[in-house]
Amino acid sequence: MKMVYALVSKAIGDAYASKVELIMVKEATLFYVASRWNSSHSLLLECDFSNVVGWIKKPNNVPWKLRPFIMQTLKLLNNVLRWDIRHILRFANEAADSLAKEGCFKLRVYYG
Numbered sequence: 001m002k003m004v005y006a007l008v009s010k011a012i013g014d015a016y017a018s019k020v021e022l023i024m025v026k027e028a029t030l031f032y033v034a035s036r037w038n039s040s041h042s043l044l045l046e047c048d049f050s051n052v053v054g055w056i057k058k059p060n061n062v063p064w065k066l067r068p069f070i071m072q073t074l075k076l077l078n079n080v081l082r083w084d085i086r087h088i089l090r091f092a093n094e095a096a097d098s099l100a101k102e103g104c105f106k107l108r109v110y111y112g
Contacts, residue, residue: 021049022069025056025085029076042082053087 025045032043047053055062055070056077062070077083 018049018051019066019069021047021052022055022066022073025052026069026073026076029073029080033076033079038080042084043077043080045083045085046088047085048088050087053085056085 025047028045029043032038045056055066056073059067059070059074
């Protein structure tokens with residue numbers, strides 16, 4: 001099966017870690033839904049914040065102030081045929097985190 005790997009980073013501004021991760025999961029999902037790969041490839045979201053992974057899988061557990069981000073993301077994911085989200089270790093996500101901290105917007109797409 002062919003794979004498409006996209007590394008997404010974006011400057012969010014001042015926010016706490018869980019909100020930043022939720023926004024980035026939503027942004028990555030939005031990019032995927034708008035792409036041509038939505039009809040031919042599965043979406044695998046990787047997140048280094050285990051709470052966010054749990055909240056996407058069980059949205060009833062999300063704190064109220066973060067609920068709008070979860071609901072928007074789940075609405076986008078309803079347009080994806082096959083998707084999954086998994087937790088990755090923080091060091092595996094260093095590239096995206098460091099770019100975001102520098103205030104960069106980057107989208108790198110790799111084909112395999």
